[in-house]
Amino acid sequence: MDGPRARHGMGQEPVLTIDGLGVAFGGLRALAGVSLQARDGEILGIIGPNGAGKTTLFNAITGLVRAAAGRVLFRQRPILGFRPSAIARLGIARTFQVVRPFADLTVLENVMVPLGHRRYGGFGSLALRLPSREGARRLLGRVGLDGRVAAFPHQLPIAHQRRLELARALALDPTLVLLDEPAAGLIHQEAMDLIGLIRSVRNEGRTMLLVEHNMDVAMGVCDRLYVLDHGAVIAEGTPAKVRDDPAVIAAYLGSDED
Amino acid sequence: MDPYLANLGVLVALNGLLALSVNMVTGYAGQIAFGHAAFLGIGAYASALLTTKAGLPFWAALPLAGLAGAIGGGLLGLPSLRIRGDFLAVASIGVNFVVVSIFQYTEFFGGALGIGRIPAPRFGAGPIGLQGFLLLAILLLVVGIAISWWVSASWLGLAFQALRADETAAETMGVHVPVHKLAAFAISTGLAGLGGSLYAHYLTTITPEDFGFLRSIEMFVWAAGGGFGTVRGPLAGAAILTLLPEAFRFMENYRLLVYGGVLVLVMFVEPRGLLGEGGHVWTGLARATAWVRNRFSR
Numbered sequence: 001m002d003g004p005r006a007r008h009g010m011g012q013e014p015v016l017t018i019d020g021l022g023v024a025f026g027g028l029r030a031l032a033g034v035s036l037q038a039r040d041g042e043i044l045g046i047i048g049p050n051g052a053g054k055t056t057l058f059n060a061i062t063g064l065v066r067a068a069a070g071r072v073l074f075r076q077r078p079i080l081g082f083r084p085s086a087i088a089r090l091g092i093a094r095t096f097q098v099v100r101p102f103a104d105l106t107v108l109e110n111v112m113v114p115l116g117h118r119r120y121g122g123f124g125s126l127a128l129r130l131p132s133r134e135g136a137r138r139l140l141g142r143v144g145l146d147g148r149v150a151a152f153p154h155q156l157p158i159a160h161q162r163r164l165e166l167a168r169a170l171a172l173d174p175t176l177v178l179l180d181e182p183a184a185g186l187i188h189q190e191a192m193d194l195i196g197l198i199r200s201v202r203n204e205g206r207t208m209l210l211v212e213h214n215m216d217v218a219m220g221v222c223d224r225l226y227v228l229d230h231g232a233v234i235a236e237g238t239p240a241k242v243r244d245d246p247a248v249i250a251a252y253l254g255s256d257e258d
Numbered sequence: 259m260d261p262y263l264a265n266l267g268v269l270v271a272l273n274g275l276l277a278l279s280v281n282m283v284t285g286y287a288g289q290i291a292f293g294h295a296a297f298l299g300i301g302a303y304a305s306a307l308l309t310t311k312a313g314l315p316f317w318a319a320l321p322l323a324g325l326a327g328a329i330g331g332g333l334l335g336l337p338s339l340r341i342r343g344d345f346l347a348v349a350s351i352g353v354n355f356v357v358v359s360i361f362q363y364t365e366f367f368g369g370a371l372g373i374g375r376i377p378a379p380r381f382g383a384g385p386i387g388l389q390g391f392l393l394l395a396i397l398l399l400v401v402g403i404a405i406s407w408w409v410s411a412s413w414l415g416l417a418f419q420a421l422r423a424d425e426t427a428a429e430t431m432g433v434h435v436p437v438h439k440l441a442a443f444a445i446s447t448g449l450a451g452l453g454g455s456l457y458a459h460y461l462t463t464i465t466p467e468d469f470g471f472l473r474s475i476e477m478f479v480w481a482a483g484g485g486f487g488t489v490r491g492p493l494a495g496a497a498i499l500t501l502l503p504e505a506f507r508f509m510e511n512y513r514l515l516v517y518g519g520v521l522v523l524v525m526f527v528e529p530r531g532l533l534g535e536g537g538h539v540w541t542g543l544a545r546a547t548a549w550v551r552n553r554f555s556r
Contacts, residue, residue: 105423
């Protein structure tokens with residue numbers, strides 16, 4: 001059995017509980033009462049057609065958009081209304097669908113920003129200290145970027161920029177990691193490497209939520225999938241179960257009545 | 259020492275400090291500051307009032323002037339929490355005009371005539387002379403350099419640069435953006451306040467228009483021309499652009515024309531400033547020193 005489950009018994013305690021989450025942009029309901037639960041050490045996939053509300057869900061969890069209704073509990077604690085930086089400090093890290101590295105910072109410095117927040121955030125940041133370069137280098141080694149520490153993000157191919165974002169997310173030492181389309185734009189071998197990396201992160205006892213369009217990756221790595229369509233969950237279950245769900249097939253292919 | 263050179267020296271050091279002040283908030287934290295003369299003014303007026311009206315010695319007024327600048331910057335930095343980019347640039351200009359108007363139309367601040375007979379700092383037996391001012395200016399510049407260096411070498415500087423690059427990404431990486439923005443403002447305007455104290459006691463008379471929009475632009479240009487986001491750049495920018503008009507004195511009426519032309523040329527060739535990171539001059543210098551080092555190490 002995998003590490004975290006072995007460590008935490010059955011791994012049934014929910015790390016993240018979302019209950020009736022609603023988000024509206026003007027008159028548009030982006031999320032309409034989404035409920036889901038991520039158990040400790042689980043890899044959860046969020047799939048669905050474009051515009052289904054997957055990224056909005058991530059933005060609501062990480063405090064980037066305001067929710068109109070519902071609850072988000074992180075380890076039993078309500079976090080709706082918290083600042084994004086406070087949510088990050090609690091232990092929820094994320095990557096972005098369109099990568100957002102700090103452009104004028106080197107690859108190493110990019111990782112040192114989140115690495116330093118714990119010890120040097122708040123008044124601690126007034127001390128003349130930097131988080132350890134060694135720690136940042138180790139994290140970059142994990143994602144295979146230790147040879148590019150002095151480069152600037154834009155000098156890296158997009159697949160490596162995605163890995164930089166993953167290293168940056170791991171620097172927060174998060175309990176929950178949200179990956180927004182980590183496999184987008186990757187060739188097959190890179191996607192397979194990514195799956196290995198995602199598993200190794202889970203094996204450290206971290207829970208993962210990923211939005212993914214690449215079905216090989218989503219089916220291959222996720223323990224369970226939630227299918228979103230028009231801002232609502234239309235199916236939930238193991239990859240095998242979800243694949244054969246008629247509602248899911250209809251959402252992706254369009255039903256006959258359309 | 260030649261008084262002309264000593265006076266130039268005071269100006270170069272003071273302007274270097276002011277360029278570092280703008281650099282802190284615009285260079286590191288990326289918040290456009292087109293109204294920073296307001297904080298030079300707040301420091302100058304605080305120091306002038308504390309010495310002339312409250313009878314404090316200069317050495318007590320100096321740190322209080324820095325504090326006044328920092329508090330003013332912390333408060334007037336609040337708009338930066340809601341607005342960005344071009345809009346913040348316009349708002350910072352507005353702040354400058356508001357502060358100058360308060361100096362101008364309030365009796366307490368001496369109105370349009372400003373404050374005169376500001377005493378020179380005393381050290382030992384009597385007031386410090388021109389060389390004393392030069393020493394003081396250099397000392398304050400060293401403080402400015404030390405603080406800039408300290409910020410750029412600590413996590414605080416990384417946090418500033420992170421929010422400059424992408425506020426949303428910085429927040430999701432645990433950087434509390436409003437707190438760090440205001441910290442950048444307060445450190446920056448604290449330096450300007452210290453400079454203002456020196457300015458007031460050095461000139462002995464201050465008036466509201468000393469701290470107007472044109473002065474703000476000058477401060478911004480020193481830092482931008484030299485290279486934002488470095489310590490060397492703003493220092494070089496302030497020194498060169500302070501000395502250039504002196505060197506061009508023989509041109510008389512064409513002085514400003516040439517000065518402006520040089521500015522346009524520098525920004526055209528080196529958009530990141532004369533000594534900015536990744537610019538031709540700085541890369542060339544680095545390459546040249548490496549070449550020399552190689553020659554001699556063999």
